[in-house]
Amino acid sequence: MTSEPPAAEPAAEFSAGVPGLLEAMRAIGTDLELRSTLDRICLIAAELSGARYTAIGVMDEAGDDYREFVTYGRAGDLLERIGVPIRVRGRIFGHLYLADRRDGAEFSSQDLHMMRVLATAAGMAIGNARLYEAARQRERWIDGSVAVTTALLSRGEAGDAADPLTVVAEQARRLAEADAGIVLLPAEGGGLEIVAVCADTPGSRLGAVFPEDSPIVSALLDGESVFLDDAATESSRSDLADSYGPVMLLPLESGGRVLGALATPRARGARRFTETERILAAQFASQAALALMMAEAQRDRERLAVLEDRDRIARDLHDVVIQRLFATGMMLEGGRKDEESAEVRTGIGRAIDELDVTIQEIRTAVFALQQDTSEEPAGLRTRVLREIKTAAVPLGFVPAVRFVGDVDSAVGEPAGRNLIAALREALSNAFRHAHAGRIEVTVDATAALPDGTPAVRLTVADDGVGVPEGGRRSGLRNLTRRAEALGGSSSVETGVDGAGTTVLWQAPLGTGAD
Incomplete structure (x- = not known):
């Protein structure tokens, strides 16, 4: 930063010699902000020495380069200048430079002596400012960790639908003063996949997978942090951030379990x-991992409570209502047989049909309640x-079942869904x-329709008394309607002397209609 001395602030404010130097040293210690402290030191040095130009450079923690470089005024040819080191307990924190006296004279030994004393005071002030800055920095990272934990554990309250991994990426980017915050999770085929990005252009990186044989990925999955000073030049190691400069790559690890990784890259040429x-970033990553595990455990508890409640409702519906x-x-069936009025028998029959439909709807609701919505839908075989198993309760025995072919992968969802409905009706x-x-059930995924179309065929055969003469046929009509809607067919055959019944239902494998 370069600025001219304010015109309204005369050089006489700080008189030459010891009194002015003591006043200057007291003034330096009044500010704890590093940048404003450096500005003040440059101004004081200019006023005490009469220099047109002063500058102060503060080294980074490694002592390899200037982290901050602040100037005051404008220099002429810079031929006459003083440069003194700023030391704190023997360690060089930076350098103080003077150039181009206003009166044109050379800098004297008294100027040099005053600058050395001023550099000592500056060192103490810079040291205090650094301590203050470090404390503020730790406070920000702690607040960020608290914000992540709060956001993750309160997710879902008050309509908050923020993705927890995005919250981690946003906070990491802000706290690290980085160009991006990136969260990676283990990919299905190995390696790490980018699942959340907070950046100016996040979409281009989402979904990228980095192989497990990468040195960086291997280190992260082993729970090790990786720090690159310039990812662009370290091409053999920087496959996660080769378009950036400095980058921190940190494992999201808690309790010995590595959940993923967090990357906070800065732009090329950044400090x-x-x-x-x-x-601080490593501590934040550990806290974020713990918060993610706590949030996951909390969601599991909530999901378990919902499933337990759904299971209770399903049991009540099945064991009591059905x-x-x-x-x-059954009582209505008995009453219909004894009733002499045809009109009354017809009305009772309709009531029984409605009860059958209601029972089927309740059973469908029971199955839906027993299905964990967070899981993939069950295959046809399982259904x-x-x-x-459900039909075995009212029957008093378990029907035999046989599968032919790969019913799970060969049968399309619409055909499978209607087959289940047909099986339920046939068992009912x-x-x-x-x-x-005795009842035998066969599901054959290798069947074919009369025209040769690959089909799935359901056969339900029993050893009972057959379809009663003039009995209700609404259920059988439902079977036919479902099959024909898919381009298939349905039929019912009665054995010799009316003993036993076989229901045959079939539909093309992949066609679909409800």
Whole structure:
């Protein structure tokens, strides 16, 4: 920063000699902000020495380069100048420079002596400012960690739908004063995948996967931090950030478990991360990982509570409501047989049909309640087995089942969904009418329709009394309607002397309609 001396502030404000120097030293210690402290030192040096130009450079923590370089005034040819080191407990913090006296004279030994004394005072002031800055920096990182924890654990309250990984990326970018905050998680095929980015152009990086044989990825997955001073020049190691300059790559590790990694890159040519920043960032990453694990555990508890409640409701529906409806239907069946009025029998039949539909709807709701919505939908084989297990309760025995072909992968979802509905109807009819002692279910994914179209075929055969003469056929009509909507067919065959019934339902493998 370069500025001219304010015209309204005369040089006489700080008189030459010891009194002015003592006043200057007292003035230097009144500010704890590093930048304003450096500005004040440059101004005081100019006033005490009569220099047109002063500058102060503060070294970085490694002592390799200037972290800050502040100037005051404008120099002429800079031929006459003084440069004195700024030391604190024997360590060089920086340098103080003077050039171009206003009166044209050379700098005297008294000027040099005063500048050395001023440099000593400046060193103490810079040291205090650094301590203050470090304390403020630690406070910011702690506040950031608290913000991440609060955001993750309160997620879902008051309509907050922020993605937890995005919250981590945003806070990391802000606290590290980086160009981007990037969160990576283990990819399915190995390596690390970018899953959250906070940057000016985040979309271009999302989904990128870095191989597990990368030195950086290997180190991160082993729980080690990686720091690059210039990712662009360290091409053999910087495959995660080769378009950036300084970058911190930190494992998200808690309790010995590495959840992923956090990257905070800066632009090319930006200042390197200090040792303090590295330590604070590593602590932040550990806290973020712990918060993520706590949030995950909290969501698991909430999900478990919901599933337990759904399971209770499903049990009540199945064990109480459905059984009462079955009993009501059986009583109505008995009443219809004894009723002489045809009109009354027809009305009772309609009521029984409505009860059947209600039972099927409740059973569908029971299955939906028992399905964990966070999981992938169950395969057709699993759904068939669930249906048979459920039907075993009213039947009093478990129907036999056989699968032919790869029913899970070969049968499309629409065909599978309607097949389950057809199986449910066939088992329900067998319970209500057949009085069977054995039922055999076959699901064949290698069947074909008469025209040769690959199909799935459901066969439900029982050893009961067959379809009663003039019995209700609404369920059988439902089977036919579902099959024909898919381009398939449905039929019912009765055995010799009316003993036993076989329901045959089939539909193309991949076609779909509800």
